[in-house]
Amino acid sequence: MTTALFESWRGQFNDNPREIYERLLDRLPGTDARWVGGDALPQQIRGLRRHSPAHLWFLRRAGLFVTNDILTQRIPGSPHGTYLQTWHGSPLKLLGFDERSLAYAGASEHLRRVERDVKSWDVLLSQSPAVTPYLRSAFGFDGPVWECGYPRNDVLRSPEAPEIRSSTRAALGLDDDDVVVLSAPTWRDYEMVDGHSTDTPPVIDYDDLVARLPEGVVVLARMHKNVQKHPDATGPGFRDVSAFPDINHLFLACDVLVSDYSSAIFDFAATRKPIICYVPDLERYEETRGFYVDYQEWAPGPVVRTVEDLAQLLADAGLVGQAHGAKLEQFIQTYCPLDDGNAGERVVERLIREGLV
Secondary structure, eight states: OOEEEEEBTTTBSOHHHHHHHHHHHHHOTTOEEEEETGGGSOTTSOEEOTTSHHHHHHHHHOSEEEESSOOSSOOOOOTTOEEEEOOSSOOSBOOGGGOSOOOSTTHHHHHHHHHHHHTTOSEEEESOTTTHHHHHHHHTOOSOEEEOOOGGGGGGGSTTHHHHHHHHHHHTTOOTTOEEEEEOOOOOGGGEETTEEOSOOOSSOHHHHHHHSOTTEEEEEOOOTTOOOOOOOOSTTEEEOTTOSOHHHHHHHOSEEEESSOTHHHHHGGGTOOEEEEOTTHHHHHHHTOBSSOHHHHOSSOEEOSHHHHHHHHTTHHHHHHHTHHHHHHHHHHHOTTOSSOHHHHHHHHHHHTTOO
């Protein structure tokens, strides 16, 4: 019997590991699969509390270990098992050992943990061939990289996508004919103190933005988990959805994405809906963190620097999509051609084919 241990974000039940878990049980229903997380997991999931004796015992005996982030502590793995690292996003900004300046607190210690953990990886998952060189460089990993697409994005191309869109919009109190904008900015290294953001206002003045938009356009704001300061905008044209459990459901519910340097852009592109890049601090971010590509050439949609320009584009998201459709399609073919709804199945098929489960 195959034994497998899964972990996502140190105790959650989501992301790439969840999709691999579900596809694995579909193919091999007799798998003895456990999740690290204990009480934080759904009741039907067989959970193990992190760093508990049961967790360490099972990890030593698991034939497969799947996670989407580095382990925060040195944990002895199975001497005969396979460590599949899925990571949690294609990098645009410099990552890991490629970072130009360690501007955030605890960065040096974090990189020491990365170096230690990478030595245990057997396989690294990549969203696309174009991204693989960035991942190898970021982690100094010269082992096998499986270019299968991101399993967490399978839902975006699934038959259930229309129903998820409808139910999510209903849960958020959105009308069927609302034009829904999802704003998903990433965090800024230069705003971090003691590993957390300061109380710097959000990069977008949402009150100003909403005031410039026509009736029937609703802005959803989802702050990065590293950001403590949330927008205080109010009114029917705004929702703070930072606590919404599944960002992919928000991807399906919205009509256009506004982001900046976030890996969310790579994922959202699979929906083939318009993407606007709002980057008022582009030069500062590039100087502080840096990119693997030329940002202007990489961007899958228009690049804007002011709220006024952003609002003008959002006033007719349909026209944005038409005007930049060719650029988005080129982006998809380059960076996420494998996000076709079958990435999870490809990963599991390869695990089986190579005798790893």
